[in-house]
Amino acid sequence: MTIVIAGAAETDEVGRLPGHSTVQLHLEAAGNALADAGMTIHDIDGIATVGTPGPIQIAHALGITPAWLDGTGVGGSSFLFHVRHAAAAIRAGLCSTVLITHGESGRSRVGAGRFGLGADSLLGQFELPYGVVGPPTSFTITALRYMKETGLTHEQLAEVAVAQRRWAHLNPRAMYQDLITVEDVLASRLVAYPFHLLECCLVTDGGGALIVTTEERARRAPVYLLGSGEAAESPIISQMEDFTTSKGFRLSGEAAFAEAKITHEDVDHLMIYDAFAHVPIYGLEDLGFVGRGEAGAFIAEGHTSPGGRLPLNTNGGGLSYTHTGMYGMFAIQESVRQLRGEAAAQVPDVEVSVVLGNGGMFASAATLVLANRLP
Amino acid sequence: MKPAPKPTPETQPFWDGTAAGELRIQRCEPCARHYFYPRPRCPRCGGDQVEWVRASGRATLYSYVINHRPAPGFEDDAPYAIAVVELEEGVRMMTNIVGVPNTPEHLELDMELRVVFERRGDVSVPLFEPVGGAA
Numbered sequence A: 001m002t003i004v005i006a007g008a009a010e011t012d013e014v015g016r017l018p019g020h021s022t023v024q025l026h027l028e029a030a031g032n033a034l035a036d037a038g039m040t041i042h043d044i045d046g047i048a049t050v051g052t053p054g055p056i057q058i059a060h061a062l063g064i065t066p067a068w069l070d071g072t073g074v075g076g077s078s079f080l081f082h083v084r085h086a087a088a089a090i091r092a093g094l095c096s097t098v099l100i101t102h103g104e105s106g107r108s109r110v111g112a113g114r115f116g117l118g119a120d121s122l123l124g125q126f127e128l129p130y131g132v133v134g135p136p137t138s139f140t141i142t143a144l145r146y147m148k149e150t151g152l153t154h155e156q157l158a159e160v161a162v163a164q165r166r167w168a169h170l171n172p173r174a175m176y177q178d179l180i181t182v183e184d185v186l187a188s189r190l191v192a193y194p195f196h197l198l199e200c201c202l203v204t205d206g207g208g209a210l211i212v213t214t215e216e217r218a219r220r221a222p223v224y225l226l227g228s229g230e231a232a233e234s235p236i237i238s239q240m241e242d243f244t245t246s247k248g249f250r251l252s253g254e255a256a257f258a259e260a261k262i263t264h265e266d267v268d269h270l271m272i273y274d275a276f277a278h279v280p281i282y283g284l285e286d287l288g289f290v291g292r293g294e295a296g297a298f299i300a301e302g303h304t305s306p307g308g309r310l311p312l313n314t315n316g317g318g319l320s321y322t323h324t325g326m327y328g329m330f331a332i333q334e335s336v337r338q339l340r341g342e343a344a345a346q347v348p349d350v351e352v353s354v355v356l357g358n359g360g361m362f363a364s365a366a367t368l369v370l371a372n373r374l375p
Numbered sequence B: 001m002k003p004a005p006k007p008t009p010e011t012q013p014f015w016d017g018t019a020a021g022e023l024r025i026q027r028c029e030p031c032a033r034h035y036f037y038p039r040p041r042c043p044r045c046g047g048d049q050v051e052w053v054r055a056s057g058r059a060t061l062y063s064y065v066i067n068h069r070p071a072p073g074f075e076d077d078a079p080y081a082i083a084v085v086e087l088e089e090g091v092r093m094m095t096n097i098v099g100v101p102n103t104p105e106h107l108e109l110d111m112e113l114r115v116v117f118e119r120r121g122d123v124s125v126p127l128f129e130p131v132g133g134a135a
Helices: A022-037 A054-062 A078-091 A122-126 A139-150 A154-168 A182-187 A247-260 A278-286 A295-300 A328-340 B012-019
Strands: A003-010 A046-049 A068-070 A098-105 A190-193 A205-214 A223-232 A269-272 A352-359 A364-371 B024-028 B033-035 B050-054 B058-067 B080-087 B092-095 B112-120 B123-130
Touching: A003 A022, A003 A078, A003 A328, A022 A054, A022 A098, A022 A205, A046 A054, A046 A078, A054 A068, A068 A078, A078 A098, A078 A205, A078 A223, A078 A328, A078 A352, A078 A364, A098 A328, A139 A154, A139 A278, A139 B058, A139 B080, A154 A182, A154 A278, A154 A295, A205 A328, A223 A247, A223 A328, A247 A278, A247 A352, A247 A364, A269 A278, A269 A328, A278 A295, A278 A352, A328 A352, A328 A364, B012 B024, B012 B050, B012 B123, B092 B123
Parallel strands: A046 A068, A046 A098, A269 A352
Antiparallel strands: A003 A205, A003 A223, A098 A205, A190 B058, A223 A364, A352 A364, B024 B033, B024 B050, B058 B080, B058 B112, B080 B092, B112 B123
């Protein structure tokens, strides 16, 4: 059975949307994805989305009576997990066509869930007492170790933001489009040394939705799911095995490449979840595109920039395009656009695209191998 | 006020230790290996032949950030380092570094540290300071 993405769309706008509640963002994205697929709610018998408001409310709000639900909420990678789980459910005959939605009022916080964990949680006992203020102060904590062990420089870390801004410069939907230099990045204010503001992701509002089904049921040229993988490491970043490499990135990538039966040479386009500038560096190495300690120079030399041999984060990424909080949905959307030839910064002749999603702070990971043709 | 952890049954021995001025962690007897954070079974072998032992309190600086946007209670400390240290026993934990300016020049990775304790309400949290004063 051939599993495809038969519909994909984002909300009409992404960025600052104080007039949209979280639920509205889900529903708008769902409507756009259904229209994109040439389908209606009556075609959908499976639903997947994250935590709040969750699959029950989204299905009910849309008028869908699901025969299959998935509420996997493992951070920003969750939507990649949903695609993988939907494929398995369809192959198992549990349902035939799955709608996956994301909506997050990350910036405006309209109808959004509350942040915060109890003082008796794992985080509350072993990390929050030390003055952690969310991902900028903890997701980033691995970087100095990586820099010491590999020789990555502050300038090379800044180059990640510079490279992605080159893509955002070509994308009218990106929140920030003006070209920047390494000097601009290093002159932006320190958020959590060694990270400056321009090395940290945006916080925006927006949503996206996908429709996963079989090739036979697709009503437009489909995007094929050739392979996928999922993994988890530690719930708190201090317990990550090795601060210079993500086990979840490695394991999910290996599984996805093996199932898809592809090699690195087959990959035309790559999306790596970029909550902070070091994450694409880990992703390039942990997926095996470059050797250990080589990713900083690889990006600085322009290989991931427009015209480079491995176009990476071509929407501008979480650093420049949009980042609602759970960015993975937008990484998949850009991969689909590139495979359809519809991207704002279209890369020529993309046939195989890989998406690596991160959840939490290197806590969970999932990888998808997508293509616009079967091998 | 800085946040204080609230112990749970499986972590209580750790916090009893810090209150007594000791850093207590778990050790799997068959594996002859320490582990952290507190949990009932060894994450390596899955066995429950685990004991609480007193760690030496010696550690090295594994990695850190210097936070410029203070958490509630940390306003007077900013910018301050949030660090991960590696204990002599091989396990790592998050902490703060005291007794030394929290600047990149004074915080060298792998520098030697030792544990001290800071009272937070009903509990004490482990912090680390350089061995032999400022680097």
